Amino acid sequence: MKDTSYPVLVAENITVRYRKGRQHFTALDNVNVRIPHAATVGLVGESGSGKSTLAKAILGLVPITTGRIELLGQDITHLNGRRRRGLGRSIQAVFQDPNTSLNPSFTVGRSLIEPLKAQNMLGDIDVDARVAEVLTAVGMEPDAASRQPRQFSGGQRQRISIARALITNPQVVVCDEAVSALDLSVQAQVLNLLTDLQRERGLSYLFISHDMSVVKHICHEVTVLYRGTIKESGPTQQITTQPADPYTKALLLAAPIADPVVQRQRQRPTSAVPAPSRTSLIS
Amino acid sequence: MTVTSSQRSSAALPNAVPRRQGWLGQAWKRQPLGVIASIFILLIFVLGVLAPVIAPFKAGQQDLLVTLNGPSSAHWLGTDALGRDILSRLLYAAVPSLTYALIALAVFLLIGVPLGIVAGYRGGRIDSVISRVAEIAMSIPAVIILLVVLAVFSSSPIAAMITLGVLGSPGLIRVVRGVTLVVREEAYVTAATVAGVKPVNIMATHLVRRALGPILVQASVFVGSALVIQAALAFLGLLSDGDRPTWGGMIGEASQVISLTSWPLVPAGLIIILTVMAFGLVGDAIRDATSDEASPAGRRWRRRRAKTVTPAANQFDLDTKNHLLQVRNLRVSVDDGVTLVDDATFSVAQGEIVAVVGESGCGKSVTALGTLGLLPPGLHVDGGSVIFDGVDLLSRGAEAYAAVRGGGIGYVAQDALGSLDPTHTVEGHLREVILRHEKLSPAKLKQRTHELLQQVQIADPARVLKLYPHEISGGMAQRINIALALAGRPRLIIADEPTTALDVTVQSEILHLLRELQQSTKLSVLIITHNWGVVADMADRAVVMYAGEVVEMGDVYTVFQAPRFPYTAALLAADPSVSPLGKRLETIPGRVPAPGSRPTGCRFAGRCPFATEACLDGPLPLRVVPPGSVTRCIRAEELASEGVLDR
Numbered sequence: 020m021k022d023t024s025y026p027v028l029v030a031e032n033i034t035v036r037y038r039k040g041r042q043h044f045t046a047l048d049n050v051n052v053r054i055p056h057a058a059t060v061g062l063v064g065e066s067g068s069g070k071s072t073l074a075k076a077i078l079g080l081v082p083i084t085t086g087r088i089e090l091l092g093q094d095i096t097h098l099n100g101r102r103r104r105g106l107g108r109s110i111q112a113v114f115q116d117p118n119t120s121l122n123p124s125f126t127v128g129r130s131l132i133e134p135l136k137a138q139n140m141l142g143d144i145d146v147d148a149r150v151a152e153v154l155t156a157v158g159m160e161p162d163a164a165s166r167q168p169r170q171f172s173g174g175q176r177q178r179i180s181i182a183r184a185l186i187t188n189p190q191v192v193v194c195d196e197a198v199s200a201l202d203l204s205v206q207a208q209v210l211n212l213l214t215d216l217q218r219e220r221g222l223s224y225l226f227i228s229h230d231m232s233v234v235k236h237i238c239h240e241v242t243v244l245y246r247g248t249i250k251e252s253g254p255t256q257q258i259t260t261q262p263a264d265p266y267t268k269a270l271l272l273a274a275p276i277a278d279p280v281v282q283r284q285r286q287r288p289t290s291a292v293p294a295p296s297r298t299s300l301i302s
Numbered sequence: 303m304t305v306t307s308s309q310r311s312s313a314a315l316p317n318a319v320p321r322r323q324g325w326l327g328q329a330w331k332r333q334p335l336g337v338i339a340s341i342f343i344l345l346i347f348v349l350g351v352l353a354p355v356i357a358p359f360k361a362g363q364q365d366l367l368v369t370l371n372g373p374s375s376a377h378w379l380g381t382d383a384l385g386r387d388i389l390s391r392l393l394y395a396a397v398p399s400l401t402y403a404l405i406a407l408a409v410f411l412l413i414g415v416p417l418g419i420v421a422g423y424r425g426g427r428i429d430s431v432i433s434r435v436a437e438i439a440m441s442i443p444a445v446i447i448l449l450v451v452l453a454v455f456s457s458s459p460i461a462a463m464i465t466l467g468v469l470g471s472p473g474l475i476r477v478v479r480g481v482t483l484v485v486r487e488e489a490y491v492t493a494a495t496v497a498g499v500k501p502v503n504i505m506a507t508h509l510v511r512r513a514l515g516p517i518l519v520q521a522s523v524f525v526g527s528a529l530v531i532q533a534a535l536a537f538l539g540l541l542s543d544g545d546r547p548t549w550g551g552m553i554g555e556a557s558q559v560i561s562l563t564s565w566p567l568v569p570a571g572l573i574i575i576l577t578v579m580a581f582g583l584v585g586d587a588i589r590d591a592t593s594d595e596a597s598p599a600g601r602r603w604r605r606r607r608a609k610t611v612t613p614a615a616n617q618f619d620l621d622t623k624n625h626l627l628q629v630r631n632l633r634v635s636v637d638d639g640v641t642l643v644d645d646a647t648f649s650v651a652q653g654e655i656v657a658v659v660g661e662s663g664c665g666k667s668v669t670a671l672g673t674l675g676l677l678p679p680g681l682h683v684d685g686g687s688v689i690f691d692g693v694d695l696l697s698r699g700a701e702a703y704a705a706v707r708g709g710g711i712g713y714v715a716q717d718a719l720g721s722l723d724p725t726h727t728v729e730g731h732l733r734e735v736i737l738r739h740e741k742l743s744p745a746k747l748k749q750r751t752h753e754l755l756q757q758v759q760i761a762d763p764a765r766v767l768k769l770y771p772h773e774i775s776g777g778m779a780q781r782i783n784i785a786l787a788l789a790g791r792p793r794l795i796i797a798d799e800p801t802t803a804l805d806v807t808v809q810s811e812i813l814h815l816l817r818e819l820q821q822s823t824k825l826s827v828l829i830i831t832h833n834w835g836v837v838a839d840m841a842d843r844a845v846v847m848y849a850g851e852v853v854e855m856g857d858v859y860t861v862f863q864a865p866r867f868p869y870t871a872a873l874l875a876a877d878p879s880v881s882p883l884g885k886r887l888e889t890i891p892g893r894v895p896a897p898g899s900r901p902t903g904c905r906f907a908g909r910c911p912f913a914t915e916a917c918l919d920g921p922l923p924l925r926v927v928p929p930g931s932v933t934r935c936i937r938a939e940e941l942a943s944e945g946v947l948d949r
């Protein structure tokens with residue numbers, strides 16, 4: 020139902036090559052992603068498959084070798100300098116590690132205000148009110164602004180990172196393993212929070228995760244990456260119930276399910292068919 | 303408009319004053335020497351500034367009647383060769399001496415900090431140019447340059463100090479660049495870039511702030527050496543300062559009359575030594591203070607022997623007498639008193655897989671390390687018993703542990719690659735561990751290494767044996783760790799989150815491997831995890847920990863279908879792999895109470911939807927409830943009959 024709506028972000032035929040000394044290494048090979056308005060697109064794959072490279076390419080953190088990226092109808096592929104920085108109003112990001120996501124020497128408030136300052140929005144709005152608003156939106160007390168990051172748990176810091184990503188009121192948020200370091204109960208809070216914010220604000224997410232069960236839960240569409248190429252993509256329901264690609268199947272099967280009865284039935288095929296990464300054990 | 307908004311934004315920031323005071327108090331408690339040293343330096347400076355007011359004599363005031371006197375009531379520190387008052391001259395000399403050192407410092411910082419940050423942050427071409435130039439500069443002999451500069455600029459101390467700053471800065475560049483390389487990878491720097499913060503601002507706020515500790519340390523060491531070099535140059539007569547006294551100049555003058563008396567050397571030498579030492583101490587204090595701020599996760603596990611042990615009585619009666627490992631009422635505390643794990647009670651039978659599950663910080667690793675006798679320094683076991691194969695390890699002490707560790711119990715740590723030594727091949731690792739357990743001939747040893755790798759299902763042992771840790775993947779590294787744990791032919795393996803850092807496909811292979819080892823060799827496995835999927839996949843029995851105690855345990859099917867402790871039920875409901883699609887996930891309000899502030903009664907009471915007054919009434923024992931689970935919840939039967947716990 021969501022994919023009929025207009026896309027906020029389109030990445031077309033993205034190829035990213037890194038230079039390693041003399042050699043070139045293709046991290047992404049002709050990858051396409053399209054994120055509809057108010058939808059969540061999941062990006063799954065094992066480590067080294069190129070998930071974070073795609074996120075960085077979209078955020079302008081690594082140069083794109085070929086391809087085209089369009090944000091809200093504007094071609095942003097080769098923007099840099101002041102015009103690239105200006106995109107901070109429309110697209111923001113949340114990263115994995117709650118321990119390094121906030122500068123330990125800054126108060127929470129100072130970290131939250133940083134994007135506003137960078138976008139010259141301090142004069143346009145009531146900053147205190149906005150800080151309180153985003154903190155409340157992520158389920159925290161407004162007085163958290165005056166405290167230091169170390170006074171908060173990992174889950175709370177991750178919520179503060181989300182608050183920081185929301186403060187400029189962006190349309191797209193890139194979540195790179197944003198819940199992967201969190202405990203189950205905290206992960207549940209953050210996932211619910213992302214869903215609520217999407218409903219209230221019409222946010223779109225690029226949701227990168229290695230955890231199939233999380234992706235299954237939160238994403239409308241899924242793209243499966245394997246060594247820099249797309250194996251399969253489509254509506255979550257379809258990909259998770261009728262995967263066409265053997266790699267997708269292996270990935271789904273490898274993620275254990277929290278039910279001993281079901282899980283032990285799934286085990287047998289696992290031992291019969293070796294997972295594809297067996298060949299890639301030695302890097 | 304701009305004014306009001308900046309007022310507002312500063313109002314959102316905390317009032318800095320009370321925090322400063324707290325900080326000062328804390329600094330005094332943690333770094334008394336650093337505080338004293340800072341006060342000393344400040345005092346010297348203030349006295350120097352006040353010299354015209356407080357000095358008993360003018361700096362150049364001569365009295366040829368009292369030359370080279372020792373201390374007297376008129377001249378507290380005696381007089382020099384021209385009969386000038388040494389105390390007064392020391393006071394007058396303080397400001398110029400320190401100012402010269404500060405000029406050197408300013409140059410040192412102005413060159414070192416920006417170039418170091420730019421090199422580290424920009425990388426690439428800019429970095430290689432800066433680093434190359436710094437390297438070359440460091441290899442030029444500083445003394446020669448100083449002498450040339452002094453010759454050209456007719457012994458001007460300012461020129462000497464500027465040169466000194468320039469010559470010292472490559473060292474600072476290197477340090478700052480190193481810190482920057484690490485910090486620029488931290489997520490908040492990336493987040494700032496994405497938010498559109500200008501690179502200049504990122505460098506000036508985030509990076510400088512984070513490098514501040516190392517910068518201050520370098521700065522304090524540098525000021526000290528600048529003072530010493532200044533004194534040395536003055537002593538050699540290479541600095542001309544006109545009539546103004548400096549400490550170095552005073553030493554120079556004193557050295558000319560050393561055949562008559564050595565006294566005038568003493569006050570000037572002493573003040574230089576004390577000031578240099580004070581700067582050194584301030585540097586140390588800054589290093590200590592910033593190093594524990596910078597590494598929140600810098601915990602290290604090291605061996606430590608168990609301390610006092612008081613055996614505790616069993617609280618419930620399950621038939622665990624014949625179990626291979628029985629841990630009862632294990633208590634682990636920090637040496638200063640906070641108890642981390644209170645009542646860890648569980649057992650593992652021969653050939654059984656038991657999973658310990660719980661959220662971060664609930665004491666899973668501490669329990670495992672306490673069981674193995676491998677607690678890091680600062681932690682100790684202070685109660686309970688650990689019985690392995692009928693032997694009480696805790697009361698027998700270190701030798702019993704040494705005999706069992708590796709031989710009876712193998713340990714696999716979470717950080718697969720981190721637990722291998724990068725300078726040794728896989729073969730080197732295996733040999734070392736095998737030889738610790740049995741003396742083998744070289745041929746037998748080779749055979750055993752191959753055998754172990756085959757046991758962990760590595761297809762081409764001969765090739766893998768030659769590899770170094772950086773040449774293998776995380777999954778392979780974890781197989782090697784398991785092979786290492788198997789080297790002593792243990793009967794039990796304790797694996798702390800063995801798959802948490804691995805990809806799911808690799809995780810399923812490792813779990814499969816452990817399961818097969820257990821089936822083929824009757825190995826017992828205690829696996830620690832926070833992933834319910836892993837429990838469901840592997841375990842015969844599950845042990846649930848919460849806030850430092852075991853709150854529930856039982857057969858794995860029972861725990862999943864009929865949990866008998868509300869936390870277990872809530873944690874299962876939060877797992878997206880089994881919650882219905884499109885529905886909100888269940889969450890648990892609040893957070894796990896920290897070790898120092900756990901309630902006396904049920905530790906889950908603050909977050910439990912079913913809590914009553916009675917739940918907070920004193921510690922709750924573990925007890926058996928139908929259908930055979932062990933739980934701490936006093937309302938278990940009641941809640942079970944209401945059906946609110948079952949799934």
Ligand SMILES: Nc1ncnc2c1ncn2[C@@H]1O[C@H](COP(=O)(O)OP(=O)(O)OP(=O)(O)O)[C@@H](O)[C@H]1O
Pocket residue numbers: 601636642660661662663664665666667668669678679680681832897
């Ligand atoms: N060396 C130490 N000194 C003081 N406190 C410690 C030390 N090591 C651990 N702790 C504290 O002990 C408690 C239990 O820690 P532990 O590492 O056992 O948790 P865990 O259940 O293994 O968590 P995780 O899932 O994050 O590995 C935590 O509150 C932790 O902060």
Ligand code: SF4
Pocket residue numbers: 867868869904905906907908910911912913914917934935936937938
């Ligand atoms: S004892 Fe009380 S507070 Fe604790 S889990 Fe049971 S019902 Fe909840």
Ligand SMILES: [Mg+2]
Pocket residue numbers: 666667668798
């Ligand atoms: Mg742990």
